[in-house]
Amino acid sequence: MIDMEISSEQRQIVDSVQNLLADALPYDRFVPRPTPVPNADRAVFTQFGELGVFGLGLAEASGGVGYSLVEEVLVARECGRFLVSPAVVATMIGVHVAHFAGDRSHAEAMMRGGTPVAPALAFAPAATHFAGKYHLADAEGAEWALLWSEGGLALAHRDSWHGAQNMDSIDSTLTLTRVAVKDIMPPLRVPAANGLWRRAQLLVSAYLTGLAEAALDDSVGYAKVREQFQQPIGAFQAVKHRCADMLTRASVAWNSTIFAALTDQAEGPDADFQAIAAKILASDAAFRNAAVNIQNHGAYGFTGEHHAHLFVKRAHFLDRFGGDATYQKRRMLAANAPSSDAERSSPVDGLAG
Amino acid sequence: MQIEFTSEEMAFRAEARCWLRANVPAGERPIHSDRALDIREFDLEWQRKQFEAGWAGISWPSEYGGRGVSLIEQLIWHEEYARAGAPRAGSCFVGLSHAGPTLIARGTPEQQAFHLPRILRGDTVWCQGFSEPGAGSDLAALGTRAEIDGDELVVNGAKIWTSYAAIADYQELLCRTEAGSRKHSGISWVICPMDTPGIELRPILTMVGPNDFHFCQVFYNDVRIPLANVVGEVNDGWNVANATLGFERGTGFVADQIQNSELVERLIAMARGRCGLDGLSPAIDDGDFASRLAMSRAEMAGVRAMTYATVSRAANANPGPEGSLVKLFFSEASQRLRRLGVDLLGPEALELSSDAGLTTPYLRSYAASIGGGTSDVQRNIIAERVLGLPRAPRP
Numbered sequence: 001m002i003d004m005e006i007s008s009e010q011r012q013i014v015d016s017v018q019n020l021l022a023d024a025l026p027y028d029r030f031v032p033r034p035t036p037v038p039n040a041d042r043a044v045f046t047q048f049g050e051l052g053v054f055g056l057g058l059a060e061a062s063g064g065v066g067y068s069l070v071e072e073v074l075v076a077r078e079c080g081r082f083l084v085s086p087a088v089v090a091t092m093i094g095v096h097v098a099h100f101a102g103d104r105s106h107a108e109a110m111m112r113g114g115t116p117v118a119p120a121l122a123f124a125p126a127a128t129h130f131a132g133k134y135h136l137a138d139a140e141g142a143e144w145a146l147l148w149s150e151g152g153l154a155l156a157h158r159d160s161w162h163g164a165q166n167m168d169s170i171d172s173t174l175t176l177t178r179v180a181v182k183d184i185m186p187p188l189r190v191p192a193a194n195g196l197w198r199r200a201q202l203l204v205s206a207y208l209t210g211l212a213e214a215a216l217d218d219s220v221g222y223a224k225v226r227e228q229f230q231q232p233i234g235a236f237q238a239v240k241h242r243c244a245d246m247l248t249r250a251s252v253a254w255n256s257t258i259f260a261a262l263t264d265q266a267e268g269p270d271a272d273f274q275a276i277a278a279k280i281l282a283s284d285a286a287f288r289n290a291a292v293n294i295q296n297h298g299a300y301g302f303t304g305e306h307h308a309h310l311f312v313k314r315a316h317f318l319d320r321f322g323g324d325a326t327y328q329k330r331r332m333l334a335a336n337a338p339s340s341d342a343e344r345s346s347p348v349d350g351l352a353g
Numbered sequence: 354m355q356i357e358f359t360s361e362e363m364a365f366r367a368e369a370r371c372w373l374r375a376n377v378p379a380g381e382r383p384i385h386s387d388r389a390l391d392i393r394e395f396d397l398e399w400q401r402k403q404f405e406a407g408w409a410g411i412s413w414p415s416e417y418g419g420r421g422v423s424l425i426e427q428l429i430w431h432e433e434y435a436r437a438g439a440p441r442a443g444s445c446f447v448g449l450s451h452a453g454p455t456l457i458a459r460g461t462p463e464q465q466a467f468h469l470p471r472i473l474r475g476d477t478v479w480c481q482g483f484s485e486p487g488a489g490s491d492l493a494a495l496g497t498r499a500e501i502d503g504d505e506l507v508v509n510g511a512k513i514w515t516s517y518a519a520i521a522d523y524q525e526l527l528c529r530t531e532a533g534s535r536k537h538s539g540i541s542w543v544i545c546p547m548d549t550p551g552i553e554l555r556p557i558l559t560m561v562g563p564n565d566f567h568f569c570q571v572f573y574n575d576v577r578i579p580l581a582n583v584v585g586e587v588n589d590g591w592n593v594a595n596a597t598l599g600f601e602r603g604t605g606f607v608a609d610q611i612q613n614s615e616l617v618e619r620l621i622a623m624a625r626g627r628c629g630l631d632g633l634s635p636a637i638d639d640g641d642f643a644s645r646l647a648m649s650r651a652e653m654a655g656v657r658a659m660t661y662a663t664v665s666r667a668a669n670a671n672p673g674p675e676g677s678l679v680k681l682f683f684s685e686a687s688q689r690l691r692r693l694g695v696d697l698l699g700p701e702a703l704e705l706s707s708d709a710g711l712t713t714p715y716l717r718s719y720a721a722s723i724g725g726g727t728s729d730v731q732r733n734i735i736a737e738r739v740l741g742l743p744r745a746p747r748p
Binding site for chain 1: 643666669731741742
C-alpha cells in the first residue's frame, strides 16, 4: 500500500492541535517592542500535555497516547506554522529519551508539559560522546536540555549546565544561553544506533516545513490584498512565480519528510538516507521561503512590526538543531544510497488508517 | 499512511524485473537524426517485443489490449524499466502515452479498432501537431485552418516542434474548424496520416549539435483528410486534447526520475575516482562539488517522494494541477544535475568526441524546462489554480 494521504483520524489530531495553537499562540503574541521580549509559549505546555502532544508517539503501555512517528511529524509541522518555541520539539523527543533510558517518572513529567526541554545546539557535534559547548534555546524555565551528537541523544539536567552565559539572541523572542556540558555520557541517553535521532531529525524537518508553509501563506494572503498599479500584486508574474516556487519548495519538503517518516516506520534500509535528505530539503525550503516572504512584503517585510523576520530567525535555530545544512550535506554524501534491490517488503499495517 | 508494497506488487516487480533484464535490447538506441529510419525500426522492434510478452500499454485498460495494471504497478514498472536500462519509448511515446489514450477516451469504435492494436503491437508511429509558430504557451491561439468540404477536411497552416515527424505514420492534429472562432472554441482534434499529399517538412536543427534535427516544422497545403478522422465532436477538440492530460497520473516520467537518481550516484562515484582542481585529491573533497552533489542527491530523493505522493493521491482522486509542482521541480533539479556532470568532467566537457556520455544529455537538458509546458506556464498554473492568486490582466 502506498498511502501518503492524511487519514481522517490524523486530520482530527491536526485540527485539535491547530485549534489550540490558533487560540493560545496566535502570531499577534509577537508584539514588537524596542527591547527583547522572550516568548511565553511554555505557559501553554501543560495544555499541550493535556492534549497528548508530548506523549503522542509513545506506546500506551508506557503511558503515552500510542500513535506513531507519523502523527508526531504532523504535530511538529503545525508547531512550525505557529512558530511555537522549539522547546516543544525538544520536549517531544525528550520523552522518548527518558523513556528509553528507563526513567518513567521524568518521562511522565515531560509528557504532562510541566518540565520543558530546551534544544541544545552543538557548536560542533562530538563523534562519540556528549561533552562540549552548546547554545541552549529558550532555556529559561527549562528543566532539561536535549543534547544531540553523532553519539545519539541525551538529556542534560540544568544542574549540569556549566558556565551558563546569556547572549543577545538573533531572535529576540528566544533566549540564547551558552553552556558547557562536561558529562561525557549523561545517564539519560539513547545511542545513535537506536534510530531515535531520525525521529528527532524528522520532527525538526516537519517544524521547518510548517515554517516554510506559513511563510508561503503569509505571502499569498498579502499578494491577494496588497494593491499597486491598480491591481493586487499577486497578479504580477514576478510575484506569483515567487509564490509558486515557495509552494514547490514547501511541497518537496513536506513529501520528503513524510516519505522519510513512513520509510522509518517500515524499517526501510534507506531510512537514514531519507531522513538526511528531508532535513536538507526542509531547511532549504524554510530559509528560502522566509527570505522571499520578506521580499514579497516590500519594506513592510523588513520591519520588526510584521512577523516575517521571525521565520528567518527561527529557521536558523532549527537548522542548527541536530546539525546545520553544511553538516547534513556531508552526511548525505556519506549515507548509503537506497539499493534498487532492497525494496520494502513484509507489509505491516500502519498504526493509523 | 504507509509505504509498503503488497505481496502482489512485490510479485509484479519481480516478474517485470526478470523479464526486463532478460529482454532489454543489447544495442544502443541510435540517436542521430541522419539515422531516422534506424531509430524508427529500433523503437518499433522494442515495442513489438514488449507486445509479444504482454507488457505493451502498461497504463492502458485491458479491454483495449493494454496490461491494465494498477497505478502502483505502473509506478513499479517504470522504476524497473529504468533500472534495467531499457531504452526510452522514443518515437512510440506519443502513440502510447497520448494519441492512444485519447482514442480510448474519445475515439469511435472504428477509430479504436483500427489504431489501438497498431500502436500497441509496434506497427505505427505517431507525432503531435499542437504547437504553432504563433501558438506556444498560448496554445489556444492556434490558427491552422481546416475547412469542411463534403466529407473531407482541407487543412492549411503550419505546426512546429513536431518530434519524429519524418518517421511518423500519423499525427494528432489540432486545427481550427470553425472560421472566425477564437481561443478554445472551434478547434478539432484530427487523425492526420502523414503521407497525405500537401504535407511538407522542414527539419529544425537543435542546440544539441550538428545533425541533431530532433523536431520539424510541418506545413499543410490543401491537405485533404477524411472528416471521419475527427476524434470526438467537430469543434470540441480542446476538450478532446485535455481528456487525457492526467492519463498517467504522475507515473509518466518515473523512468526519467530513476535515471536521474542513478546519474547522481554515478556522479558521486566519479567524483570519488577523479582528481579535483589541485590534481591530487578527489573531486568530492572539493567543498563546492560536495555541496552540489549532496544537494542533488537530496533533490532526487525529494522528486521520488513527490511522485509517490502524487500516485497515492491519484489512487483516490482525479489528478489536479499539483502535477505541475513535480514537473517544475524535477525539470529544474535535473538541469542542475546535468550541469554538475559537465563541471565534474572538467575540460573534457568541451570535447563532444571524448564525451563520457555527459555533455550531449547536458545540452539536451536545456529543453526540460520548456517542453511539455514551460516552467513559466507551470508557475502560472500553480499560482492561479492551486494558490488562487489573481490572473494577470489579459487583452
